[in-house]
Amino acid sequence: MAELSLREAVGRAIAQEMRRDPNVVFMGEDVAAAGGVFKSTVGLLEEFGPERVIDTPISEQAILGAIMGASMTGLRPIAEIMYSDFFAVCWDLVVNQMAKTRYMTNGQVSLPLVMKTGNGGGLRFGAQHSQSIENWAMAVPGIKVVMPSTPRDLIGLFAASVRDDDPVIFLEQKALYASKGEVEDGEIVEPLGKAAIRRQGGDATIVTIGTMVPRALEAADRLHQEEGISCTVIDLRTLIPLDAACVLDMVSATGRLFTVEENPRVLGWGAEIASIVADEIFYDLDGPLVRIATPYIPLPAAGELEDKTIPSVDAIVETIRKRMG
Amino acid sequence: MAELSLREAVGRAIAQEMRRDPNVVFMGEDVAAAGGVFKSTVGLLEEFGPERVIDTPISEQAILGAIMGASMTGLRPIAEIMYSDFFAVCWDLVVNQMAKTRYMTNGQVSLPLVMKTGNGGGLRFGAQHSQSIENWAMAVPGIKVVMPSTPRDLIGLFAASVRDDDPVIFLEQKALYASKGEVEDGEIVEPLGKAAIRRQGGDATIVTIGTMVPRALEAADRLHQEEGISCTVIDLRTLIPLDAACVLDMVSATGRLFTVEENPRVLGWGAEIASIVADEIFYDLDGPLVRIATPYIPLPAAGELEDKTIPSVDAIVETIRKRMG
C-alpha cells in the first residue's frame, strides 16, 4: 500500500504494462529523456531503453500514424499527445483511420493502442491548452474513451486500455495530477465500461467523471449537511463503453438526474446521458433533467475567470439546491 | 422564378455574394478551372478571375489558414473543404484557431469567413467520404453551423453566412445536390438562427435538418394517412445559432419530441435538443423523448447496407408509430 499522486500513478501504470509485455512501446514529445512535460514518465527510458521509450519530433500525425501502423503489425503501442487540445492537429488519424479501419476491413485489422493525453482546465493555461475533449472523442464511433478520477483507477484502467484490442483515448486530468490516493501493491487491472458509485443517496443522482468527481462528492456532502438533500454520485470512469445501466438504475431509484461536466455544455456527454434517460426511463422521472457544465465559450486564462467558468463546488450545490427546491 | 437544383444553387449563391462585395474571394481544391468535384462552382472562375477564384494544392490546413488570415485583414473569404470528412486534417484551424481567436483577444479580431463542404452519406462513398460532421462542429464554442435543406434556403443562408462577421461551417448535403426547388429571382438572404416549421400537427414534434427534412416530411405524411398521427416538422436550418425557442414552443404544444438525425447517434445534435427539452419543459411532456439516428458505426459502403444505416422514411414511420402507440 502506498499513497501516490495521479502523476506518479501514470508512470507506474506504464511500467506495469511494459514489464508484462515486451510488445508495449511508448512514444511522444519529450516523454523519454526528460520524463514528460508533466514529469509523469520519469524513469521509463532508463528502465526500458530507447527502443521502447521514444522521444519524437513535434509531428502528432506521425506519432499517431506510427502507433496505428505498429498496432496493426504486432505491437501494443502507447502514445502521448501532450495536451488533449493538440488532437486537433492529428484528428484525422483518430476519427477517419483508427476509428474506422477495423469496421471497413470487415474485421481484418485490430488496433490495440492507447493514446494518453493531459486533458481539461483549471491551470490557467488559456483556451488552447485547457480543453476537455472527451466529447469530441465520444462522438466518433470506434474509439474507447477513458477518464480516471483516482490514482488507483488510473493504473487499473490504463492496464485494461493497453490490454484492450481496440483504440483507446486515455484522458489524464491535468487538474488532478497532484491529487493523491491509496494504491495497493501488485498488479492492478480494472475493466472498461463499469461506472463506480462513489456515494449513495435517495433524492437525486449526480453523474460525473474526471476532475468533477471530487467536486461532485464535496457538493453532495454539503447538500446533505446544509439542505438535507441526499445524492447518489456516479463516476462514469469510461464514456465509451458507457455504463448506461448503472445510470438508469440509479436515476430510476432517485427520480432526478444532474450531470456535472467539465466539457463545454453544447453536446457534452451529459446530453447523451440525458437523452438516454429521457427516452428509456421517462416514466420514472420526478423532475427535469439538469446539466451543470462549462458554458459555451473557450476557457479564459485568468484564474478569476477560469474559476467561474468550470463548474465549482459552489455552482453545483447552488444549482442542485435550486432545482430540487 | 426558376427551378434550381441544390447543386446549381451553390454556384448562384457564391456568385450573388461575389458580385456584391469585391472582398469576397473563394478557394479550394479543383473549385476554379474544373468548377468543383461536385460541379457546383462552374463558371465562377470565368466571371471573377483567378485572383478571386483560386485552385489550391491538397493542403487543407493551408487553405483554412489562408482564409482565417485573410478574414482578419479585410477580406470575407470562402473556402471549400471538398468532403466534410476532410475537416479532420485541418480541425486545429477550426477548433483551436477560428473558434477561439476572437474570444481570446477580447474581441480584437473578427473572422468573417465561410467554410463550405459536401456533407453526409447516401452516395455509397464509404466511411471516409460520407460523414455527417455537424455534431463535431456544434460541440466547439465559436463556430456557426448551417445546413440548408432546399435550394432557396441554400442561397439565403449562404448569403447570411458570408455577411456574418463570425466563422461559419456551411454544410451542403451531398445527397441533396440533385434535389430541386423553386427559387425566385433577385437577391435572397435568410437570417441564421431561425428554424422553419415545414408542417404543423398536434400529436408530436419531429425536429430535423438537412437530408432528413424531406424524409421526415414524407414520414409525417404517411403517419397521418396510415395511422392518423399528426406531426409538426421543424427544419432547424442552423444548429448554431439554435432556434431552441421554436423547438420548445412546438414540443410544449404537442407533448412529444422525436429527433431525426443523420449523424451517428452518440452525441448527435438531437442529444442537445433532448437535454434542453428535458430540462426546460419537462412538465409539458407527455411521453419519452425519442431520437432516430444513424447507429454507432462508421458508414458501410455497399448500398444495401448504407440504406439500412441512415434513417429512412420507413424507419422514421416505424419508430414513431411504435413509440406513439
Next chain:
Amino acid sequence: MSMTYAPGEPTQPAGAPPSLQVRLALYRRMVELRVFEKRVYDVFLQGLVKGTTHLSLGEEAISAAYGEAMRKDDWTFATYRGHAHTLSRGVPMAPIMAELMGRRGGLMAGKGGSMHLTSVEHGMMGSYAIVGAHLPIANGAALSAKYRKSGQVAVCFFGDGTTNIGAFHEALNFAAVWKLPIVFVCENNLYMEYTAISAVTAVEHPAADRAGAYGLERILVDGNDADVMYETATRTLERARSGEGPSLVEALTYRHAGHSRADPGKYRPDQEVAEWMQRDPIDIYRARLLSQGVDASVLGRIDSDVADAVAVATEVAKASPPPGEDLIMKDLWSDGSSTWRN
C-alpha cells in the same frame, strides 16, 4: 525517351535487366491490371458498381514492379486508387470485383468499398481515402518490423498531389530520423484530381525535389518502364531491408482515364494525352520483350489466360449475393460487436 512535361530530366538508369521469368511475371501482372480495370469500367457502365472507383490504367508498371520485387511478408499501403496495388500483391480478382460491386463475397464483404481494399493475409494493409493519412501509418508498420527485427519492409504508394499535405512531411522526417525500413513511392501522374500538380507546387518534381529536405537521395524514374521500376524496387527494398533506411521514389507516369469514374478528364490538353498514350507501359514492354526474342505466342498465351481469368472473376463476383443486414452492426470492436453501452 522524351517526356514533354520535363524536357531533359534525367531518370535513374536501369541496371542489368531482370531475368526472363521476372519479366514474364511483370508482363502478366501488368496485363492483369489492365484487363481487370477495363472490366471494372465496363461493369460500372452496366450500373453494377455504385459509389466511386479510381483506375490505374496507364500506371501499371509501378505497382506491378513493386509487387513482384516485394517479399511475401512485406506490407503494401495504398490509396483509394488501389485496385492495382491490391492485385499486385496476389489478391485474387473475384473478391476485389465483388467488393466494387458491394457484394457479400467482396474482400471486405462490401463494408469498405472500392477506396478501402485490404487483404491482411496478402500483406495488403489497406487503401486509404484521406490523402496523406497512410504515410504515417506505413511508418508504424516499418517501426514494428524494425523493433521485431523481422526484416519486413513497408511500401507506401501515393500520388503527386499528396506531397503537398502535412502528413507527407511529418512521415518523411519521422522515417528518416529512425531509418525505418520503408519505401515511399510517389506515382506522379501530373494531376491531383483535375488540377495540374505544377499549378500548385513550388518545385517541379514534387517528391524528388524534396528528398533532400529529409536527407534522402533524389530518385526520379520513368514509371512507365517496368524494367526501370523493377530495378528501382529491388534497390530501394534492399536498402530498407539492410537497415539503411527509407527511400522516396518519384515515378513519372500518367493515367489514361479520368481521376475517378465521374471524370472524363477533359482538363488535360489533347496533345499531352496523345503523347502519353504513346508511352503506354504495356505496349512498351510487349515491344521490348518481342524485340529481345520472346516469342509472340508466349505473350499471347498470357493475354488470353488473363482475359479468361478476368471473365471468370467477374462472373463469380456477379453471382455473389448482397452483403446482408447482419453485417451492419458487426466488427466495430475486436469482440465483433459495435456495443457502446449496456
Next chain:
Amino acid sequence: MSMTYAPGEPTQPAGAPPSLQVRLALYRRMVELRVFEKRVYDVFLQGLVKGTTHLSLGEEAISAAYGEAMRKDDWTFATYRGHAHTLSRGVPMAPIMAELMGRRGGLMAGKGGSMHLTSVEHGMMGSYAIVGAHLPIANGAALSAKYRKSGQVAVCFFGDGTTNIGAFHEALNFAAVWKLPIVFVCENNLYMEYTAISAVTAVEHPAADRAGAYGLERILVDGNDADVMYETATRTLERARSGEGPSLVEALTYRHAGHSRADPGKYRPDQEVAEWMQRDPIDIYRARLLSQGVDASVLGRIDSDVADAVAVATEVAKASPPPGEDLIMKDLWSDGSSTWRN
C-alpha cells in the same frame, strides 16, 4: 565567430551596417526585451503570474531587428513565446505585464493569457499556442495584402521544432506558389521543449536545409547578431514587398532560460550553455557599439530609461484590478455576445 553546434557553417554576410539611429533603436529594444522578461521572471517568483510563460531571453536580436525593420502596417504572427515579438512592435509594456498577471488592464483583459498576446492596432496579429498553426494563418494576411495591393508584409516567427509539423510544409508551399509577401523566421534555439532538435530531425538545419523543397533560397544567419538580423530583415521584407515572394530565414540562437516557467533547462550540457552565454546578443552589441565609438553614457542612459520604464509598467500592471466576471460571457461572437440559442 564560432558556433559549436555547427562548425564551419557559413552564415549570411551582413551588408553595410545600419545607421547609428537604427543601431541605437535596436540596442534599446533588445535591452527592453531583456529587462522586461527578467522582471516577468521576478514577478512569477512572487506568485503574480499564474499558468505558464515562455521567455525569449538570449533571443532578443531576432524580434528586435524585424520590429525595427518592419513598416508600421506590416503584420507580426508569433508563438506562445511572444512577449518579445509583441514588444518589438511597440506595444506598451504595462498591458503585456498585466495580461501575464491576469488583470483587467491586460492586453486582452486577462482572457487570452501569456500565450496569446495580440494587439491588432500595432500589427501584432496574435500569438498562437498550437505549434505550426500560425504559419498558414500568416499566409492569409499576406494573401489579403497581395489581393488589396497594399504593400503590407506578414512576418511569421516560430521555432526549430515547428519545422517538423505538417502545417509548416503546407504553409511554405502555399506561400511559394502564390509568391506571397511573407517572411518566415525560424528562431532555431536548438531545442523543442526539452528535446534537442538534432535528435528528431533528418537534416542539420531544420529550416534552411528545407528551403529548396519550396524553391526558396537557403538563408542561415547568426540570430545573435543584431546587425546581421537587421540586414536580413530589411532584405527579406524588401523582397516580399516588391512581389518576389516569401523568404524562409533560419536564425541561430539560444534561450538562456528553460522552455517555460516550469523548466530549469537541465537537459542541456553545461558546456553548451556556457558557450552560448558568451554569445549574448546584447553583450555583443554593446561591445560593438562601444568599440565603434558610441559613448558609454549614451548606452547607460538607454539602460536606465528602460529600467525605469519596466519598473513603472510593472507597478501599473500590479495596480490593475482582476478582470471581472462580466467579461466571461462576452466577445465570443462579433455582436459581443456568446449566445448560441434563443
